[in-house]
Amino acid sequence: MKSLILQTATRSLVAVMLLFSIFLLLRGHDEPGGGFIGGLVGAAAFALYAIAFDVQSARRMLGIRPQMMIAIGLAMAGGAGIISLLASEPYFAHLWYHTDIPGFGEIHLGTFLLFDIGVFLVVIGVTLLVILTLSEE
């Protein structure tokens, strides 16, 4: 049951959804969003692709096994805390880097972002692990 309309729409939708998921991830600290929500949107994009085409293509587009994404995500989230430890701060006391980009405004970067990207990856990984495996069965 492959629908040409769904496939055509999906091609452009997936790109928008993935961009949107990263947008949600990055704005999360100040506006509604964050790693968890962004991850769910990202996972939905791949799930849509898997439904419109097939699981194999979705896996090819992902380019990495979901298990690996989970592992990398956990390592990033846990590693964010370890960076603080190396700087003699308590675990997960985030480190900050502040800068001012002219015409753009103040930017706060920190290990929190590493942590949130970790959450993002774990959420995508787990959701896709379940959905893709289920649809293959």
Next chain:
Amino acid sequence: MGILVAVLSGFLVALAAPWLTRWFGDRVGWVIALLPLSITIYLLTFIPDLADGGSVRYSIEWIPALNINLSFHVDGLGLVFALLISGIGTLIMLYGGGYLQGHHQLGRFYLYILMFMASMLGVVLADNIITFFVFFELTSLTSYLLIGFDHNASKSRYSARQALLVTGIGGQFLLVGLILLAIAGGGWEFSVLVDQADVIQDHALYVPIMFLILGGAFTKSAQVPFHFWLPGAMAAPTPVSAYLHSATMVKAGVYLMARINPTIGGTDLWQFVLVTFGAATMLLGAYLAVQRTDLKQLLAYTTVSSLGTLTLLIGIGTDVALKAAMVFLVVHSLYKGALFMVAGTIDHETGTRDIRVLGGLRKLMPITSIGAAVAALSMAGIPPLFGFIGKELVYEAVLDLDTFAIIIAVVAVVSNILMVVVAGITGIQPFIGEEKETPKHAHEAPASLYIGPLVLGTLSLVVGAIPALIDTSIMEPAVSAVAGQPVEVTLYIWHGVNAMLIMSIITVAVGVVVFMGRQQLRSVTNQTNLLAALGPEAIYAHLLAGLDWLSRTQTKIIQNGYLRFYFLTIIVVLVVSAIYPLMAYGNIQLAGDLSDVRIYEWVVVAIVLMSAIMAVRAQSRLAAVAALGIVGYGVATIYILYGAPDLAMTQILVETLTVILFVLVLYRLPQFATLSERGSRIRDAIIAGTGGLLMTLLVLVVSNERFYDSISQFHAEESYPSAFGRNVVNVILVDFRAIDTFGEIIVLAVAGIGVYALLRLRLWEDRSEEK
């Protein structure tokens, strides 16, 4: 700083071990041995300081709020143990490379054994009692991995689990004992507690402290009735047995008793317990040893016996006894490590460890046979080997006892006679007599396999002949540390003719006679094997079977595989446990003010309610799923109306993905075959209704009552100033409560992998059915 590096470097090199193995191939043993070798050399530099009565402390803060610091203390006792660990470790790293040459998991072997070595160094050098405990437990864990190294054999797995359970349970007692000790003594460092000995020994908690700590020491050092795990641990590769289960790990319990002796030792109770259990272990170990025909089993049971000897000596507690304990400790490590390596070499070369089919190997393996003979002579206590000095001191210590001296002396002599027999069986018999047919034709072993026994044998010989090499420099600080006061140690090989010498002569003479009649001895002692059915190992097996039965039964009842039953259980438990406190303490006000509720909010609520009813009454799955989806979106709408956009977005996304999941699963399932019976529907309705009512009441109570000030104020105020984020929800997730979030994503990952495993398991079964 150097101490910290010496202890922790093992962990770092351990992590690199698999790569090192890949790079250096068969020669990796020689490379890895450099680490323990350099640690040994570093440790030797402490000798002049310690011989002058000094000691070295090094401490860095770890968890200061809990009084846990990474503190190390090098004194005489710690140094003797550390030298044995790193010195024998050097030989074992070499030996392991030869023994497991070409094994596809050699890298993993080095990973485990280096971690073990580092943990063991941590045990004997730690000053903080919690740090000590952490390393102590790490040795149990690494030992578990090493015993189960051959993880395809169920015997290995069973033995590994047995060792872990016995030493692990002992470890729990030990932890409680150590904490009570710290409370009683008002300090968390061994070096502080030792000055509080009087306070601790008069403390009301003294007896529980002593028994709890001994619980840890006795299980670790395989004292009766916990001795059975040690022979089981022989399922490990021989290098592991030689290292962990003779020279080092099993002595961690002995180390603990020696370390704690000046603090809680010396009382009548302490003496009674240690002497009783030590003597029993000493005799039983030796008795069980002579029945065996497997080289490693013989050595394992004599190790049990030797550990009993050490416990006995620490229990006696006089200066002579402590001197004997430290000397015998070194004696035993030298000869037992060597004999284990020889046993492994024989196994490696001939393909068997059964002493009944071994013989005449001296011509085929001349170098190994020299190492074996020297070690066996030391074990038998023949002068001028170090074993002779050790045995003389043991006899002197035993004769020194106030009470039961005769009984203990007889026990000691009998055990030592049996030791002489075992020394003959393991170190001499395989090499003499006629050459016999073995599964493999034996050749002299490669250098990596015979260097260990030769070096250890040479050491036994040299320090035996010239004990002045180590008596004041190494042994004296060690004995003083165990005694808690300076003790002079001078060792002589010749004491003149006295009671001890006569006992020694009797021991060796009777031992040789019994050795001649070893076959008869074996068949006679085998008669008592029937008693094993009542022994501690049988009890352990019964307990384990009982535990299995209990888990199976309760799993069958509580997790019967029906999702609806799980929900039923969860809701019933929740209702039952919450209803009493709610009624007793809750301030329920049903008449809320509803005038603020807008008309569109009513509409959303009405939609949610109607969809819920539809979901229940639906005749097809798809309808039910769709109705539930509407419930979810309705709730999300309420979140939006009440200003929680993050929550609403999450809810909507989760609903969407859930519907996708349902659809994926649904169209594979058959139609509803039967709808549930009227009776069970009514039951479910009542339970669901009660659950819902309870939640409603809880929400009302929670919004009425505040036991504590709300933390939201703090979060809202601090969000930007300290975490530079304006979205409070996200700041809480990634910053304020980051550890919670980390825990949650770990749970998520575990759940995902669990689902994956279940699905793949099904696939695999389907495939096997197709074939």
